[in-house]
Amino acid sequence: NAGVTQTPKFQVLKTGQSMTLQCAQDMNHNSMYWYRQDPGMGLRLIYYSASEGTTDKGEVPNGYNVSRLNKREFSLRLESAAPSQTSVYFCASGLDYEQYFGPGTRLTVT
Amino acid sequence: TQLLEQSPQFLSIQEGENLTVYCNSSSVFSSLQWYRQEPGEGPVLLVTVVTGGEVKKLKRLTFQFGDARKDSSLHITAAQPGDTGLYLCADTGANNLFFGTGTRLTVIP
Numbered sequence: 001n002a003g004v005t006q007t008p009k010f011q012v013l014k015t016g017q018s019m020t021l022q023c024a025q026d027m028n029h030n031s032m033y034w035y036r037q038d039p040g041m042g043l044r045l046i047y048y049s050a051s052e053g054t055t056d057k058g059e060v061p062n063g064y065n066v067s068r069l070n071k072r073e074f075s076l077r078l079e080s081a082a083p084s085q086t087s088v089y090f091c092a093s094g095l096d097y098e099q100y101f102g103p104g105t106r107l108t109v110t
Numbered sequence: 111t112q113l114l115e116q117s118p119q120f121l122s123i124q125e126g127e128n129l130t131v132y133c134n135s136s137s138v139f140s141s142l143q144w145y146r147q148e149p150g151e152g153p154v155l156l157v158t159v160v161t162g163g164e165v166k167k168l169k170r171l172t173f174q175f176g177d178a179r180k181d182s183s184l185h186i187t188a189a190q191p192g193d194t195g196l197y198l199c200a201d202t203g204a205n206n207l208f209f210g211t212g213t214r215l216t217v218i219p
Contacts, residue, residue, distance in 0.1 A: 098158070
């Protein structure tokens with residue numbers, strides 16, 4: 001089992017560019033999540049999907065969109081990147097509050 | 111808005127020492143989880159505590175949940191370099207996890 005995988009691992013964007021972060025899980029979990037982690041801020045929830053076909057906003061959704069493509073895959077899109085979106089992004093999947101995290105994507109927006 | 115404060119923010123100790131880190135909430139926890147995050151990786155769940163006063167042990171780690179379910183502590187006995195990492199507490203909340211800011215622990219060989 002690979003668990004939760006994320007691509008890419010690193011990315012540098014210029015302000016205004018767009019990109020999609022990919023996430024996949026092989027644990028057959030219904031729920032999937034996207035977080036961002038900034039120094040001194042802990043992890044903050046961007047969006048989550050409680051089941052295939054549903055998505056909901058978390059604490060910091062502005063500037064992001066998500067797609068739950070199927071049960072395995074949950075992508076995060078930045079339509080017009082801003083320097084404030086420089087962060088480390090983690091995808092997670094879960095069952096009954098036990099969440100399993102991917103290795104993260106380190107994104108820098110210049 | 112819930113506030114989850116973890117203390118200390120940074121902790122550096124020698125191998126073999128004992129340590130305790132704390133997690134305090136401005137409101138009652140639904141249930142509380144502790145995670146450890148190593149550099150370059152995602153957080154890994156260590157334990158979930160649910161009942162006030164609950165104590166759980168995981169090898170050299172002891173987790174305690176306050177009687178009023180507004181605070182928790184993590185005690186590590188005889189710390190080892192492999193314990194180095196960011197320790198995060200999280201409230202399970204209504205639908206999702208709400209994380210504290212973490213304690214960054216360094217164990218020096």
